[in-house]
Amino acid sequence: MMDFVRANRIIARGHNIFWEDPRYTPAWVLNLTGEDLRSAVNRRISSLMTRYRSEFVHWDVSNEMLHFDFYESRLGKNASYGFYAAAREYDSLATLFLNDFNVVETCSDEKSTVDEYIARVRELERYEGGGVRMDGVGLEGHFTVPNAALMRANLDKLASLELPIWLTEIDVSSTLDRRTQAIYLEQVLREGFSHPSVKGIMLWTALHPYGCYEMCLTDHNFQNLPAGDVVDQKLREWKTGEVKATTNDHGSFSFFGFLGEYRVGILYKGRTVNSSFSLSRDPQTKHVRLQI
Known part of the structure; x- marks a missing residue:
């Protein structure tokens, strides 16, 4: 895959170094404890960041750390700080993100309110020994029924961090029909594109032989679905x-x-x-x- 990325000069972001959700932690890691786990973590950072140094413009360092704590519960509360500090040391040019879900999608998730997100960023910055500065705000954006006013207000508050905001995994729930998905996708894209602190939008719409995660842009013959029509229309509209x-x-x-x-x-x-x-x-x- 990276050969294709390099050959076609595609800008890529790294997702992710660690995932705090144990459901997505490698099986062989689940039973590690103490120094064995710490050693595995250090090897992971060293090998990954050395191999791909300067290849990725972004890194999601410790994914979904507002919701889960697989590594922190085993290595201590300062584990995430160590991940970010090491990533910064290995690749000083990469933009480091705290990436999580339900920050702008809803107000019903107490683990990932805007205040919780901001507090965690500040905590990493103030950590004893100098702290580590976050470079970007990563908002996954897995929507069901988007609330445009809520999304805008939350983006406004996150903008107080004075960091570039990226919508990193935009999709709309497959519980809705494709036409409704497209309508809601247009609303989300317009809110994101129009906000001055949002610097980029990525879609979580990859197609594979068994379908897609929640929303696809095309069918298996690469013919546009309604969501794909929306993306094409926005690309035309937002071009001089x-x-x-x-x-x-x-x-x-x-x-x-x-x-x-x-x-x-x-x-x-x-x-x-x-x-x-x-x-x-x-x-x-x-x-x-x-x-x-």
């Missing part, structure tokens, strides 16, 4: 597209565009100049000067 215009008397032209990479061409008296520029998040107007 081709803009043709004539400059004013001062040789200037202004436009509003979505963030991203742009190619620009100028045609004047039969001569053409081509260039490119990038629009990134910035409160200031972006000025690009081309001379012909």
Whole structure:
């Protein structure tokens, strides 16, 4: 898989180094205790982070640690701090995330309220010995019936951490019919895309021979399902597209565009100049000067 990623220059994120849920812990690890478990943990971090150093832009270090505590209950409350500190040491360029579910999906899960999430991030930062700074907020986003106002309010509060927010595993429950899934997916994507602190959205929609986890974008013939139509429509909507215009008397032209990479061409008296520029998040107007 990584050969394919490298060959096609695909940006990848690492999910995950450890998973605190014992249901997804390797069987041979479940019976380890004390120094045997600690040794296995250290080997895991060392081998994984050394092999894939600089390969992944993100790492979910200790997945779903608000809900589960397999490693912390056996290695002590400071186990997660150790995981993050070691990950930072092995790959200083990777963005480290605390990734969990039901933070923006609902207000009924006491383990993963916004306040609990923020408190855990602050706890890691204040840990004795210097603490470790989190680099990103990872929100899984497994929705049933989304509450747009709740999602927006929770994103606003998480933004107080002043960290980039990523929606890392977006899907909508398979208990709903496909048309309803698509309607709710559109609502979630629009809320995420429109929030200034959300820097990226990933979908949890991989297709395999036995179906998909909750929601697929296509059928087995790679024909779009309703959710796939929504994604395609949003990609078209949130793209500036081709803009043709004539400059004013001062040789200037202004436009509003979505963030991203742009190619620009100028045609004047039969001569053409081509260039490119990038629009990134910035409160200031972006000025690009081309001379012909």
